[in-house]
Amino acid sequence: MKHTKGRQKIEMMKVEAYRDRMATFSKRKSGIFKKMNEMITQCNVEMAFMVFTETGKLYTFANPSVEEALGRLKSPST
Template sequence: MGRKKIEIKFINDEKNRLVTFAKRKSGLFKKAYELSVLCECEIALLVFTRSNRLYQYASVTVEHALQRLKKHHRANEFLSNSDMERVSD
């Protein structure tokens, strides 16, 4: 039996929001690590919270990833929140 799909919306309760953030951040960083190892790609992931805290994961240094970013004229794929909302419906 699969997991129940949850509605993606803002979590009003601060305690629940912080718990969800911590769990999902850990999951996101784990997925980034796995993708970098399995597919031998470089990943730099930056997360800024509402309270301006910065969390980062990088398979290489963030500086190295930013240098590579500056050399590219455009992304092969770029998705925004509105794109993801359409895809997940």
């Protein structure tokens, strides 16, 4: 029988090493996109997410599209 501590809470802090930080970003980005897709499917909502890396690269995820989400921001329906 295994005796483990189970899931451990990890203190939130900046990952100092650039390479490690980019690996963490990539993994967490995938997780966020997966969770967003689940919410869209389960809750029948529209979502948009955009993030810029420290090098300025843009990553987006949206349903139905980023352009439509931005259009709704410019002229929200009531």
